[in-house]
Amino acid sequence: MDKTKQIMNEWYSAMAENNISVQPKASTILGTILAGYEISDKKDTKDLWSEFLTITGGSFKDWYESLSEEDIRIFHKQREKARKTLHQGKELLKG
Numbered sequence: 001m002d003k004t005k006q007i008m009n010e011w012y013s014a015m016a017e018n019n020i021s022v023q024p025k026a027s028t029i030l031g032t033i034l035a036g037y038e039i040s041d042k043k044d045t046k047d048l049w050s051e052f053l054t055i056t057g058g059s060f061k062d063w064y065e066s067l068s069e070e071d072i073r074i075f076h077k078q079r080e081k082a083r084k085t086l087h088q089g090k091e092l093l094k095g
Contacts (some may be wrong), residue, residue, distance in 0.1 A: 004034040046071065049078045 008031055015021060048071055055063050067075065 004031060033086055048075045051080075052079075 008027070011030070012016065012027075048067070052075065063074075064072075
């Protein structure tokens with residue numbers, strides 16, 4: 001809802017600068033529509049790393065091939081972050 005509030009506030013400011021106003025019901029309708037988009041965006045977001053950690057070895061190939069290009073990019077970024085974190089832990093133990 002924060003994103004919706006931010007957009008609505010920017011919209012109100014732009015209208016005030018241009019001496020424009022709308023009926024309150026129109027603002028309510030716009031806010032409701034924007035909030036619907038925000039909710040649907042959150043539903044589409046997958047936690048790829050959690051999914052990866054629960055996949056058995058035999059299922060990995062099918063899971064990986066089902067990912068979109070964007071999901072693959074995110075997965076590899078998360079994997080690299082985990083690898084660096086693990087490597088840092090080993091450095092601390094050697095010291």
